[in-house]
Amino acid sequence: MRLLTLAICSLPLLLTACDKPAEKADDEPVLRVGAIPDGYPHYFKEGDTIKGFSADILNAVAGKIHYKVEWVTSDWVGVLGSLETGKVDTVGNFADTPERRKKYDYSAPYYYSAAQLAVSKNNTTIHGLQDMKGKTVAADLGSNYAKVLKEFDPKNEIKLVTFEGMDVVVNSVAQGKVDAYVSGQVILLGQIKHKNLPLKVVGEPFGLKQVALPFRKDARGEALKQKVDVALGELRADGTLKKISEKWFDRDLSVDTELTSVSKRQ
Known part of the structure:
Protein backbone atom coordinates (compact mmCIF):
# COMPACT_ATOMS: atom_id res chain seq x y z
CA MET A 1 0.00 0.00 0.00
CA ARG A 2 2.89 2.34 0.88
CA LEU A 3 4.54 1.64 -2.49
CA LEU A 4 1.31 2.46 -4.32
CA THR A 5 0.98 5.70 -2.38
CA LEU A 6 4.56 6.73 -3.29
CA ALA A 7 3.94 5.93 -6.93
CA ILE A 8 0.77 8.01 -7.03
CA CYS A 9 2.47 10.91 -5.26
CA SER A 10 5.37 10.80 -7.68
CA LEU A 11 3.14 10.82 -10.76
CA PRO A 12 2.50 14.60 -10.86
CA LEU A 13 6.24 15.27 -10.59
CA LEU A 14 6.94 12.90 -13.48
CA LEU A 15 4.27 14.47 -15.64
CA THR A 16 5.53 17.94 -14.83
CA ALA A 17 9.06 16.98 -15.89
CA CYS A 18 7.82 15.41 -19.12
CA ASP A 19 5.71 18.44 -20.01
CA LYS A 20 8.51 20.95 -19.38
CA PRO A 21 9.59 22.47 -22.73
CA ALA A 22 13.20 22.02 -23.78
CA GLU A 23 15.54 24.97 -23.73
CA LYS A 24 15.24 27.10 -26.89
CA ALA A 25 18.92 26.62 -27.82
CA ASP A 26 18.46 22.85 -27.74
CA TYR A 111 26.57 40.86 -52.41
CA TYR A 112 28.66 41.57 -55.50
CA SER A 113 32.44 41.28 -55.42
CA ALA A 114 35.08 42.77 -57.73
CA ALA A 115 38.76 41.89 -57.92
CA GLN A 116 41.55 44.42 -57.54
CA LEU A 117 45.34 44.53 -57.48
CA ALA A 118 47.53 45.50 -54.56
CA VAL A 119 51.25 46.30 -54.72
CA SER A 120 53.95 47.33 -52.27
CA LYS A 121 53.22 50.79 -50.89
CA ASN A 122 56.63 51.81 -52.26
CA ASN A 123 55.82 50.68 -55.81
CA THR A 124 55.63 53.59 -58.27
CA THR A 125 55.52 51.70 -61.59
CA ILE A 126 52.32 49.63 -61.39
CA HIS A 127 49.08 51.60 -61.62
CA GLY A 128 46.66 48.88 -62.77
CA LEU A 129 46.14 45.92 -65.06
CA GLN A 130 47.63 47.77 -68.02
CA ASP A 131 51.05 47.66 -66.31
CA MET A 132 51.09 43.93 -65.54
CA LYS A 133 52.50 42.54 -68.81
CA GLY A 134 55.48 40.33 -67.92
CA LYS A 135 54.84 40.78 -64.19
CA THR A 136 54.10 38.21 -61.50
CA VAL A 137 50.86 38.27 -59.54
CA ALA A 138 50.14 36.24 -56.41
CA ALA A 139 46.76 34.88 -55.37
CA ASP A 140 45.51 32.86 -52.41
CA LEU A 141 45.37 29.11 -53.01
CA GLY A 142 41.78 28.11 -53.82
CA SER A 143 40.73 31.71 -54.46
CA ASN A 144 38.49 32.56 -57.41
CA TYR A 145 40.36 35.83 -57.98
CA ALA A 146 43.17 34.02 -59.79
CA LYS A 147 40.62 32.88 -62.39
CA VAL A 148 39.15 36.37 -62.60
CA LEU A 149 42.60 37.75 -63.39
CA LYS A 150 43.04 35.16 -66.15
CA GLU A 151 39.82 36.37 -67.75
CA PHE A 152 41.52 39.75 -68.19
CA ASP A 153 44.77 38.26 -69.47
CA PRO A 154 43.70 36.56 -72.74
CA LYS A 155 47.26 36.55 -74.14
CA ASN A 156 48.63 34.94 -70.97
CA GLU A 157 51.12 37.77 -70.45
CA ILE A 158 50.89 37.75 -66.63
CA LYS A 159 52.63 35.08 -64.55
CA LEU A 160 50.31 33.83 -61.83
CA VAL A 161 51.53 32.15 -58.63
CA THR A 162 49.47 30.90 -55.69
CA PHE A 163 50.32 30.78 -52.01
CA GLU A 164 48.61 29.25 -49.01
CA GLY A 165 48.00 32.01 -46.50
CA MET A 166 47.60 35.77 -46.89
CA ASP A 167 50.63 36.54 -44.70
CA VAL A 168 52.92 34.74 -47.15
CA VAL A 169 51.45 36.68 -50.08
CA VAL A 170 51.71 40.04 -48.33
CA ASN A 171 55.34 39.46 -47.34
CA SER A 172 56.25 38.36 -50.88
CA VAL A 173 54.70 41.49 -52.40
CA ALA A 174 56.06 43.87 -49.77
CA GLN A 175 59.59 42.46 -50.24
CA GLY A 176 59.39 42.69 -54.03
CA LYS A 177 59.55 38.93 -54.60
CA VAL A 178 56.16 39.19 -56.34
CA ASP A 179 54.94 42.26 -58.21
CA ALA A 180 51.29 42.32 -57.13
CA TYR A 181 48.52 40.55 -55.26
CA VAL A 182 45.05 39.91 -56.69
CA SER A 183 42.14 39.53 -54.30
CA GLY A 184 38.72 40.98 -53.58
CA GLN A 185 38.50 44.76 -53.52
CA VAL A 186 36.80 44.90 -50.14
CA ILE A 187 39.15 42.27 -48.69
CA LEU A 188 42.23 44.25 -49.74
CA LEU A 189 40.87 47.58 -48.54
CA GLY A 190 39.71 46.05 -45.26
CA GLN A 191 42.92 44.11 -44.56
CA ILE A 192 45.25 47.00 -45.45
CA LYS A 193 43.38 49.34 -43.12
CA HIS A 194 42.73 46.82 -40.35
CA LYS A 195 46.28 45.43 -40.21
CA ASN A 196 48.18 48.45 -41.50
CA LEU A 197 49.70 46.28 -44.23
CA PRO A 198 52.60 47.69 -46.30
CA LEU A 199 50.46 47.51 -49.46
CA LYS A 200 48.23 49.81 -51.51
CA VAL A 201 45.49 49.07 -54.03
CA VAL A 202 46.01 50.24 -57.61
CA GLY A 203 43.85 50.58 -60.70
CA GLU A 204 40.14 50.02 -61.06
CA PRO A 205 38.29 46.98 -59.68
CA PHE A 206 37.44 44.39 -62.34
CA GLY A 207 35.53 41.16 -62.91
CA LEU A 208 32.41 41.82 -60.85
CA LYS A 209 30.92 38.52 -59.60
CA GLN A 210 27.86 37.74 -57.56
CA VAL A 211 28.53 36.08 -54.21
CA ALA A 212 26.04 33.64 -52.75
Missing part, protein backbone atom coordinates in the same frame (compact mmCIF):
# COMPACT_ATOMS: atom_id res chain seq x y z
CA ASP A 27 15.38 23.09 -29.96
CA GLU A 28 17.07 25.11 -32.72
CA PRO A 29 18.49 23.18 -35.67
CA VAL A 30 22.10 23.97 -36.53
CA LEU A 31 23.54 25.64 -39.64
CA ARG A 32 27.23 24.71 -39.87
CA VAL A 33 29.26 27.46 -41.52
CA GLY A 34 32.89 27.22 -42.58
CA ALA A 35 35.01 30.32 -41.96
CA ILE A 36 38.61 31.41 -41.60
CA PRO A 37 39.41 33.04 -38.23
CA ASP A 38 41.42 35.91 -39.77
CA GLY A 39 39.45 36.84 -42.88
CA TYR A 40 38.67 40.48 -42.16
CA PRO A 41 36.29 42.05 -43.14
CA HIS A 42 34.22 38.94 -43.89
CA TYR A 43 35.13 36.80 -40.88
CA PHE A 44 37.41 37.39 -37.93
CA LYS A 45 37.56 36.12 -34.40
CA GLU A 46 37.22 38.55 -31.52
CA GLY A 47 37.48 36.64 -28.26
CA ASP A 48 35.19 33.67 -28.74
CA THR A 49 32.94 35.47 -31.23
CA ILE A 50 33.06 35.35 -35.03
CA LYS A 51 32.38 38.81 -36.47
CA GLY A 52 32.47 40.42 -39.90
CA PHE A 53 30.35 41.30 -42.91
CA SER A 54 29.60 37.74 -44.05
CA ALA A 55 29.22 36.68 -40.41
CA ASP A 56 26.50 39.33 -39.96
CA ILE A 57 24.78 38.09 -43.13
CA LEU A 58 24.86 34.45 -41.98
CA ASN A 59 23.57 35.37 -38.53
CA ALA A 60 20.71 37.37 -40.07
CA VAL A 61 19.82 34.48 -42.39
CA ALA A 62 19.94 31.98 -39.52
CA GLY A 63 17.67 34.21 -37.46
CA LYS A 64 15.11 34.28 -40.27
CA ILE A 65 15.02 30.49 -40.66
CA HIS A 66 15.26 29.87 -36.89
CA TYR A 67 18.58 28.06 -37.02
CA LYS A 68 21.59 28.40 -34.75
CA VAL A 69 24.92 29.10 -36.48
CA GLU A 70 27.79 26.77 -35.61
CA TRP A 71 31.09 28.21 -36.84
CA VAL A 72 33.72 25.74 -38.06
CA THR A 73 37.02 27.59 -38.50
CA SER A 74 40.16 26.58 -40.38
CA ASP A 75 42.38 27.90 -43.16
CA TRP A 76 40.74 28.46 -46.56
CA VAL A 77 41.85 25.11 -47.97
CA GLY A 78 40.34 23.41 -44.92
CA VAL A 79 37.10 25.39 -45.33
CA LEU A 80 36.77 24.21 -48.94
CA GLY A 81 37.49 20.62 -47.90
CA SER A 82 34.86 20.78 -45.16
CA LEU A 83 32.27 22.05 -47.63
CA GLU A 84 33.10 19.32 -50.13
CA THR A 85 32.91 16.53 -47.55
CA GLY A 86 29.77 17.84 -45.84
CA LYS A 87 31.41 18.79 -42.53
CA VAL A 88 29.88 22.24 -43.01
CA ASP A 89 26.63 23.21 -44.71
CA THR A 90 27.82 26.39 -46.40
CA VAL A 91 30.55 29.03 -46.67
CA GLY A 92 30.32 32.79 -46.95
CA ASN A 93 32.25 34.97 -49.42
CA PHE A 94 32.28 32.22 -52.07
CA ALA A 95 31.79 33.61 -55.57
CA ASP A 96 29.05 32.02 -57.66
CA THR A 97 30.76 30.72 -60.82
CA PRO A 98 29.69 28.26 -63.57
CA GLU A 99 32.51 25.90 -62.60
CA ARG A 100 31.50 25.83 -58.94
CA ARG A 101 27.83 25.34 -59.87
CA LYS A 102 28.78 21.92 -61.25
CA LYS A 103 29.46 20.88 -57.66
CA TYR A 104 27.20 23.11 -55.56
CA ASP A 105 23.76 24.70 -55.63
CA TYR A 106 23.84 28.41 -54.85
CA SER A 107 21.41 30.60 -52.97
CA ALA A 108 20.34 33.99 -54.23
CA PRO A 109 23.28 36.45 -54.14
CA TYR A 110 23.85 38.57 -51.04
CA LEU A 213 25.89 30.74 -50.29
CA PRO A 214 26.84 27.31 -51.71
CA PHE A 215 25.13 24.09 -50.67
CA ARG A 216 25.92 20.49 -51.48
CA LYS A 217 23.72 18.78 -54.06
CA ASP A 218 21.95 16.49 -51.59
CA ALA A 219 18.67 16.45 -49.68
CA ARG A 220 19.94 18.54 -46.76
CA GLY A 221 21.58 21.05 -49.07
CA GLU A 222 18.44 21.43 -51.19
CA ALA A 223 16.23 21.95 -48.14
CA LEU A 224 18.60 24.53 -46.65
CA LYS A 225 18.94 26.39 -49.95
CA GLN A 226 15.17 26.78 -50.26
CA LYS A 227 14.91 28.21 -46.74
CA VAL A 228 17.91 30.50 -47.23
CA ASP A 229 16.53 31.86 -50.52
CA VAL A 230 13.34 32.92 -48.77
CA ALA A 231 15.32 34.48 -45.92
CA LEU A 232 17.62 36.42 -48.27
CA GLY A 233 14.59 37.69 -50.19
CA GLU A 234 13.10 39.03 -46.96
CA LEU A 235 16.42 40.54 -45.83
CA ARG A 236 16.80 42.29 -49.18
CA ALA A 237 13.22 43.58 -49.11
CA ASP A 238 13.42 44.96 -45.56
CA GLY A 239 16.78 46.66 -46.22
CA THR A 240 18.89 44.45 -43.94
CA LEU A 241 21.37 43.46 -46.66
CA LYS A 242 21.90 47.11 -47.55
CA LYS A 243 22.28 48.09 -43.89
CA ILE A 244 24.89 45.38 -43.19
CA SER A 245 26.85 46.29 -46.31
CA GLU A 246 26.92 49.99 -45.43
CA LYS A 247 27.97 49.13 -41.88
CA TRP A 248 31.14 47.42 -43.12
CA PHE A 249 31.93 49.18 -46.40
CA ASP A 250 30.13 52.54 -46.31
CA ARG A 251 28.42 51.52 -49.56
CA ASP A 252 25.69 49.17 -50.72
CA LEU A 253 27.36 46.13 -52.29
CA SER A 254 24.16 44.08 -52.16
CA VAL A 255 23.20 45.36 -55.62
CA ASP A 256 24.85 44.73 -58.99
CA THR A 257 26.49 48.10 -59.64
CA GLU A 258 27.12 47.28 -63.32
CA LEU A 259 23.44 46.60 -63.95
CA THR A 260 22.51 49.66 -61.90
CA SER A 261 24.81 51.83 -64.00
CA VAL A 262 23.32 50.46 -67.23
CA SER A 263 19.75 51.08 -66.05
CA LYS A 264 20.64 54.67 -65.13
CA ARG A 265 22.09 55.30 -68.58
CA GLN A 266 19.02 53.94 -70.41
Whole structure:
Protein backbone atom coordinates (compact mmCIF):
# COMPACT_ATOMS: atom_id res chain seq x y z
CA MET A 1 0.00 0.00 0.00
CA ARG A 2 2.89 2.34 0.88
CA LEU A 3 4.54 1.64 -2.49
CA LEU A 4 1.31 2.46 -4.32
CA THR A 5 0.98 5.70 -2.38
CA LEU A 6 4.56 6.73 -3.29
CA ALA A 7 3.94 5.93 -6.93
CA ILE A 8 0.77 8.01 -7.03
CA CYS A 9 2.47 10.91 -5.26
CA SER A 10 5.37 10.80 -7.68
CA LEU A 11 3.14 10.82 -10.76
CA PRO A 12 2.50 14.60 -10.86
CA LEU A 13 6.24 15.27 -10.59
CA LEU A 14 6.94 12.90 -13.48
CA LEU A 15 4.27 14.47 -15.64
CA THR A 16 5.53 17.94 -14.83
CA ALA A 17 9.06 16.98 -15.89
CA CYS A 18 7.82 15.41 -19.12
CA ASP A 19 5.71 18.44 -20.01
CA LYS A 20 8.51 20.95 -19.38
CA PRO A 21 9.59 22.47 -22.73
CA ALA A 22 13.20 22.02 -23.78
CA GLU A 23 15.54 24.97 -23.73
CA LYS A 24 15.24 27.10 -26.89
CA ALA A 25 18.92 26.62 -27.82
CA ASP A 26 18.46 22.85 -27.74
CA ASP A 27 15.38 23.09 -29.96
CA GLU A 28 17.07 25.11 -32.72
CA PRO A 29 18.49 23.18 -35.67
CA VAL A 30 22.10 23.97 -36.53
CA LEU A 31 23.54 25.64 -39.64
CA ARG A 32 27.23 24.71 -39.87
CA VAL A 33 29.26 27.46 -41.52
CA GLY A 34 32.89 27.22 -42.58
CA ALA A 35 35.01 30.32 -41.96
CA ILE A 36 38.61 31.41 -41.60
CA PRO A 37 39.41 33.04 -38.23
CA ASP A 38 41.42 35.91 -39.77
CA GLY A 39 39.45 36.84 -42.88
CA TYR A 40 38.67 40.48 -42.16
CA PRO A 41 36.29 42.05 -43.14
CA HIS A 42 34.22 38.94 -43.89
CA TYR A 43 35.13 36.80 -40.88
CA PHE A 44 37.41 37.39 -37.93
CA LYS A 45 37.56 36.12 -34.40
CA GLU A 46 37.22 38.55 -31.52
CA GLY A 47 37.48 36.64 -28.26
CA ASP A 48 35.19 33.67 -28.74
CA THR A 49 32.94 35.47 -31.23
CA ILE A 50 33.06 35.35 -35.03
CA LYS A 51 32.38 38.81 -36.47
CA GLY A 52 32.47 40.42 -39.90
CA PHE A 53 30.35 41.30 -42.91
CA SER A 54 29.60 37.74 -44.05
CA ALA A 55 29.22 36.68 -40.41
CA ASP A 56 26.50 39.33 -39.96
CA ILE A 57 24.78 38.09 -43.13
CA LEU A 58 24.86 34.45 -41.98
CA ASN A 59 23.57 35.37 -38.53
CA ALA A 60 20.71 37.37 -40.07
CA VAL A 61 19.82 34.48 -42.39
CA ALA A 62 19.94 31.98 -39.52
CA GLY A 63 17.67 34.21 -37.46
CA LYS A 64 15.11 34.28 -40.27
CA ILE A 65 15.02 30.49 -40.66
CA HIS A 66 15.26 29.87 -36.89
CA TYR A 67 18.58 28.06 -37.02
CA LYS A 68 21.59 28.40 -34.75
CA VAL A 69 24.92 29.10 -36.48
CA GLU A 70 27.79 26.77 -35.61
CA TRP A 71 31.09 28.21 -36.84
CA VAL A 72 33.72 25.74 -38.06
CA THR A 73 37.02 27.59 -38.50
CA SER A 74 40.16 26.58 -40.38
CA ASP A 75 42.38 27.90 -43.16
CA TRP A 76 40.74 28.46 -46.56
CA VAL A 77 41.85 25.11 -47.97
CA GLY A 78 40.34 23.41 -44.92
CA VAL A 79 37.10 25.39 -45.33
CA LEU A 80 36.77 24.21 -48.94
CA GLY A 81 37.49 20.62 -47.90
CA SER A 82 34.86 20.78 -45.16
CA LEU A 83 32.27 22.05 -47.63
CA GLU A 84 33.10 19.32 -50.13
CA THR A 85 32.91 16.53 -47.55
CA GLY A 86 29.77 17.84 -45.84
CA LYS A 87 31.41 18.79 -42.53
CA VAL A 88 29.88 22.24 -43.01
CA ASP A 89 26.63 23.21 -44.71
CA THR A 90 27.82 26.39 -46.40
CA VAL A 91 30.55 29.03 -46.67
CA GLY A 92 30.32 32.79 -46.95
CA ASN A 93 32.25 34.97 -49.42
CA PHE A 94 32.28 32.22 -52.07
CA ALA A 95 31.79 33.61 -55.57
CA ASP A 96 29.05 32.02 -57.66
CA THR A 97 30.76 30.72 -60.82
CA PRO A 98 29.69 28.26 -63.57
CA GLU A 99 32.51 25.90 -62.60
CA ARG A 100 31.50 25.83 -58.94
CA ARG A 101 27.83 25.34 -59.87
CA LYS A 102 28.78 21.92 -61.25
CA LYS A 103 29.46 20.88 -57.66
CA TYR A 104 27.20 23.11 -55.56
CA ASP A 105 23.76 24.70 -55.63
CA TYR A 106 23.84 28.41 -54.85
CA SER A 107 21.41 30.60 -52.97
CA ALA A 108 20.34 33.99 -54.23
CA PRO A 109 23.28 36.45 -54.14
CA TYR A 110 23.85 38.57 -51.04
CA TYR A 111 26.57 40.86 -52.41
CA TYR A 112 28.66 41.57 -55.50
CA SER A 113 32.44 41.28 -55.42
CA ALA A 114 35.08 42.77 -57.73
CA ALA A 115 38.76 41.89 -57.92
CA GLN A 116 41.55 44.42 -57.54
CA LEU A 117 45.34 44.53 -57.48
CA ALA A 118 47.53 45.50 -54.56
CA VAL A 119 51.25 46.30 -54.72
CA SER A 120 53.95 47.33 -52.27
CA LYS A 121 53.22 50.79 -50.89
CA ASN A 122 56.63 51.81 -52.26
CA ASN A 123 55.82 50.68 -55.81
CA THR A 124 55.63 53.59 -58.27
CA THR A 125 55.52 51.70 -61.59
CA ILE A 126 52.32 49.63 -61.39
CA HIS A 127 49.08 51.60 -61.62
CA GLY A 128 46.66 48.88 -62.77
CA LEU A 129 46.14 45.92 -65.06
CA GLN A 130 47.63 47.77 -68.02
CA ASP A 131 51.05 47.66 -66.31
CA MET A 132 51.09 43.93 -65.54
CA LYS A 133 52.50 42.54 -68.81
CA GLY A 134 55.48 40.33 -67.92
CA LYS A 135 54.84 40.78 -64.19
CA THR A 136 54.10 38.21 -61.50
CA VAL A 137 50.86 38.27 -59.54
CA ALA A 138 50.14 36.24 -56.41
CA ALA A 139 46.76 34.88 -55.37
CA ASP A 140 45.51 32.86 -52.41
CA LEU A 141 45.37 29.11 -53.01
CA GLY A 142 41.78 28.11 -53.82
CA SER A 143 40.73 31.71 -54.46
CA ASN A 144 38.49 32.56 -57.41
CA TYR A 145 40.36 35.83 -57.98
CA ALA A 146 43.17 34.02 -59.79
CA LYS A 147 40.62 32.88 -62.39
CA VAL A 148 39.15 36.37 -62.60
CA LEU A 149 42.60 37.75 -63.39
CA LYS A 150 43.04 35.16 -66.15
CA GLU A 151 39.82 36.37 -67.75
CA PHE A 152 41.52 39.75 -68.19
CA ASP A 153 44.77 38.26 -69.47
CA PRO A 154 43.70 36.56 -72.74
CA LYS A 155 47.26 36.55 -74.14
CA ASN A 156 48.63 34.94 -70.97
CA GLU A 157 51.12 37.77 -70.45
CA ILE A 158 50.89 37.75 -66.63
CA LYS A 159 52.63 35.08 -64.55
CA LEU A 160 50.31 33.83 -61.83
CA VAL A 161 51.53 32.15 -58.63
CA THR A 162 49.47 30.90 -55.69
CA PHE A 163 50.32 30.78 -52.01
CA GLU A 164 48.61 29.25 -49.01
CA GLY A 165 48.00 32.01 -46.50
CA MET A 166 47.60 35.77 -46.89
CA ASP A 167 50.63 36.54 -44.70
CA VAL A 168 52.92 34.74 -47.15
CA VAL A 169 51.45 36.68 -50.08
CA VAL A 170 51.71 40.04 -48.33
CA ASN A 171 55.34 39.46 -47.34
CA SER A 172 56.25 38.36 -50.88
CA VAL A 173 54.70 41.49 -52.40
CA ALA A 174 56.06 43.87 -49.77
CA GLN A 175 59.59 42.46 -50.24
CA GLY A 176 59.39 42.69 -54.03
CA LYS A 177 59.55 38.93 -54.60
CA VAL A 178 56.16 39.19 -56.34
CA ASP A 179 54.94 42.26 -58.21
CA ALA A 180 51.29 42.32 -57.13
CA TYR A 181 48.52 40.55 -55.26
CA VAL A 182 45.05 39.91 -56.69
CA SER A 183 42.14 39.53 -54.30
CA GLY A 184 38.72 40.98 -53.58
CA GLN A 185 38.50 44.76 -53.52
CA VAL A 186 36.80 44.90 -50.14
CA ILE A 187 39.15 42.27 -48.69
CA LEU A 188 42.23 44.25 -49.74
CA LEU A 189 40.87 47.58 -48.54
CA GLY A 190 39.71 46.05 -45.26
CA GLN A 191 42.92 44.11 -44.56
CA ILE A 192 45.25 47.00 -45.45
CA LYS A 193 43.38 49.34 -43.12
CA HIS A 194 42.73 46.82 -40.35
CA LYS A 195 46.28 45.43 -40.21
CA ASN A 196 48.18 48.45 -41.50
CA LEU A 197 49.70 46.28 -44.23
CA PRO A 198 52.60 47.69 -46.30
CA LEU A 199 50.46 47.51 -49.46
CA LYS A 200 48.23 49.81 -51.51
CA VAL A 201 45.49 49.07 -54.03
CA VAL A 202 46.01 50.24 -57.61
CA GLY A 203 43.85 50.58 -60.70
CA GLU A 204 40.14 50.02 -61.06
CA PRO A 205 38.29 46.98 -59.68
CA PHE A 206 37.44 44.39 -62.34
CA GLY A 207 35.53 41.16 -62.91
CA LEU A 208 32.41 41.82 -60.85
CA LYS A 209 30.92 38.52 -59.60
CA GLN A 210 27.86 37.74 -57.56
CA VAL A 211 28.53 36.08 -54.21
CA ALA A 212 26.04 33.64 -52.75
CA LEU A 213 25.89 30.74 -50.29
CA PRO A 214 26.84 27.31 -51.71
CA PHE A 215 25.13 24.09 -50.67
CA ARG A 216 25.92 20.49 -51.48
CA LYS A 217 23.72 18.78 -54.06
CA ASP A 218 21.95 16.49 -51.59
CA ALA A 219 18.67 16.45 -49.68
CA ARG A 220 19.94 18.54 -46.76
CA GLY A 221 21.58 21.05 -49.07
CA GLU A 222 18.44 21.43 -51.19
CA ALA A 223 16.23 21.95 -48.14
CA LEU A 224 18.60 24.53 -46.65
CA LYS A 225 18.94 26.39 -49.95
CA GLN A 226 15.17 26.78 -50.26
CA LYS A 227 14.91 28.21 -46.74
CA VAL A 228 17.91 30.50 -47.23
CA ASP A 229 16.53 31.86 -50.52
CA VAL A 230 13.34 32.92 -48.77
CA ALA A 231 15.32 34.48 -45.92
CA LEU A 232 17.62 36.42 -48.27
CA GLY A 233 14.59 37.69 -50.19
CA GLU A 234 13.10 39.03 -46.96
CA LEU A 235 16.42 40.54 -45.83
CA ARG A 236 16.80 42.29 -49.18
CA ALA A 237 13.22 43.58 -49.11
CA ASP A 238 13.42 44.96 -45.56
CA GLY A 239 16.78 46.66 -46.22
CA THR A 240 18.89 44.45 -43.94
CA LEU A 241 21.37 43.46 -46.66
CA LYS A 242 21.90 47.11 -47.55
CA LYS A 243 22.28 48.09 -43.89
CA ILE A 244 24.89 45.38 -43.19
CA SER A 245 26.85 46.29 -46.31
CA GLU A 246 26.92 49.99 -45.43
CA LYS A 247 27.97 49.13 -41.88
CA TRP A 248 31.14 47.42 -43.12
CA PHE A 249 31.93 49.18 -46.40
CA ASP A 250 30.13 52.54 -46.31
CA ARG A 251 28.42 51.52 -49.56
CA ASP A 252 25.69 49.17 -50.72
CA LEU A 253 27.36 46.13 -52.29
CA SER A 254 24.16 44.08 -52.16
CA VAL A 255 23.20 45.36 -55.62
CA ASP A 256 24.85 44.73 -58.99
CA THR A 257 26.49 48.10 -59.64
CA GLU A 258 27.12 47.28 -63.32
CA LEU A 259 23.44 46.60 -63.95
CA THR A 260 22.51 49.66 -61.90
CA SER A 261 24.81 51.83 -64.00
CA VAL A 262 23.32 50.46 -67.23
CA SER A 263 19.75 51.08 -66.05
CA LYS A 264 20.64 54.67 -65.13
CA ARG A 265 22.09 55.30 -68.58
CA GLN A 266 19.02 53.94 -70.41
